[in-house]
Amino acid sequence: MQPSARVRTLREAPVDPGGTHVLYWMTAARRTRSSYALDRAIDWARELDKPLWVLEALRLGHTHASARLHAFVVRGMCDNAARFEASPIGYYPYVEPKLNAGKGLLQAFARRACVVVTDDWPVYFVKNMTRAAAAKIGVRMELVDGVGLVPMSAPDRCFTRAHDFRRWCQKHADLWLGPQPRVNPLARLQLPVAGKPPVSRSKWPAAPVEPDAALDHVARLPFARDIPAIPGEGGSKAGRARLRAFVATKLERYTERNQPEAEVTSDLSAYLHWGHIGAHQVLRAVLASEPEWSPASISDLSRGQREGWWGMSPAREGFLDQLLTWREVGHNFVWHRPEDYASYESLPGWARTTLRAHASDERPQLYSLAQFEAAATHDPIWNAAQRELVQTGRIHNYLRMLWGKKILHWSASPPEALEIMITLNDRYALDGRDPNSYSGICWVMGRYDRAWGPERAVFGKIRYMSSDSTRRKLRLRAYLQRFGPE
Incomplete structure (x- = not known):
């Protein structure tokens, strides 16, 4: 071995x-x-x-x-x-x-x-x-x-652009498409049988593992905050079922993922975060869903292209780019920046410079953490996204970006905005406290992005998003009805 x-x-x-x-x-x-x-x-x-x-x-x-x-x-x-x-x-x-x-x-x-x-x-x-x-x-x-498809120690540098990380992955595909974990290591497994546990059951009693008893045990624990469980969420069985349903009924329409009403997102990130399902399981299921595909379908060109490298349908290539590039570029960052991966100082220099230049700009509104947490802003789209987070432990992918951009817009300072985003996400999101979570939050403030024009108040050269443009781009009626005020 x-x-x-x-x-x-x-x-x-x-x-x-x-x-x-x-x-x-x-x-x-x-x-x-x-x-x-x-x-x-x-x-x-x-x-x-x-x-x-x-x-x-x-x-x-x-x-x-x-x-x-x-x-x-x-x-x-x-x-x-x-x-x-x-x-x-x-x-x-x-x-x-x-x-x-x-x-x-x-x-x-x-x-x-x-x-x-x-x-x-x-x-x-x-x-x-x-x-x-x-x-x-x-x-x-x-x-x-x-953690993922790519060993975290394999890339020898911290990538600041997703394109460069994607290109590295394409050039080193033999590394992460090589030996994979065993699909079912318990099948026909022969080992000496474990007997009595080597610890005191009276001092450290084993947790109940019958589902109703286990969840009842959780309900009686003295948590600091009252954030209720979400029925039906969690576990490898549920994760594999969700993966099968995604591949069978949603994957073909994945190019529509920015539309909340299309309901084609995989909802797998919490299962990946907690390790109830592995990235290789997801990869195998997607590759198997296109019967004619084989490793020979992969392009000979490795230029960091977002489409055409896998030799698969656009929907599958789009999903695999999320699974490989956008999920794992976050692993790369935290591996190389273990002490400050979620700090304001970890943002790109150009982003900190432009935010500093606009730090004294008048904000159109100012909200506290408590107001954000209660979805008590003037904006019904933002409030709906926050309610989705509180109620379901998730925010739709596109609206998560708007959610973060407006926290930046309505906070007293960029460092305070970053702290508010991390607190709300880590507190309520099922997939919070994850490398990919910190990538998405820090993307709001320039990580993996570039300077944009025109230069705006508060944002400076940071990419801007507005609720008005979001309303024009997306079909939101059903979403706003579902997550509107009670």
Whole structure:
């Protein structure tokens, strides 16, 4: 078993062949299919001839914890439990019942482990949590990158334009179209059977995995904010069902995605964010939907072209550009800018210069975070987009751009606007706290964009959007009715 471009050692310590088990600490790739990390853990268990335990835990104390986010993850735990139960792998789901109740659980699981495998996740608290844990574990600890199609460590620079990143991906397609994670690693799996969990059930009781009981448990947790769960959202089963439905009924019309009433967006980003579905699963489903396609269909020209490279229909090429280029250019940024990826200082120099030049411009309106959060602006389109976020955990793709542009327009300063966007998105969006989320938010203020004219008040040379132009471009009657005032 040789390490790949997706595996790096976080804890430089020897593997302990005398340990009792291999541990996979599941933190980001929360699924049992198409997972590089699960594959890696299984390979270790085979090589060492040891049982494999999977620990999937959920903290209560992270900044934006809520019933909405917890319920999404817990539905995935229920799916995982059912799958692991039919395998020799031991599975231990844990949901903190109160703050810090899970302290010491990982160390207890790792105390007699031969080696620990976990997910490489580049943002939010997971990144810091894994590094802090590594300092307390006495055996080798590996990070496995299962975030996207392209290994995050592969590009040797931070791309500032999507075109350049797309061109790099096209030139290095053999890297990310090469060996993929196993479609179903649990099928006919032979490993030593995991027995009794190596931790105290009384101190850290396993979470319920029957769906009704699991969601009832979530509903009783003491969250800081009352943000309700969204029925039916979350879990690998739901993610795969949504992928099948998208490919079967929406993909052919994906060129209409800017129209809210067309309802052709995939709605997969939350499932990708939480690892309930993997990018390779999505890629395989799209490629399989065009039976005549083969790798030989790919263009010999790799110039960063948005259309024509895959040799597929325009709708499929448009979707794959979103999956590969626009999703993963964000991974590239946070990999190379781990400390400031969401900061105002991370914006392009030209953007900060023009925003600074217009910082004292009079704003047409000024709203506070509380007013934005309550959808209490003068603009019915913006208010509808904010209500969609609060009610569903999503904003339609095109309206998300307008949502951000108007926060910039109506905030006291650009840094305050950035903070408001991140707070609202991370608090309510099912796919918040994600590299792609920060890409989209920072795009509002110039990331991956260029200077535009004419120069305008407040925006300067930042790309401008207005509700009036949006109303002219989009069919919004049904959308405004659905997310209008109660």
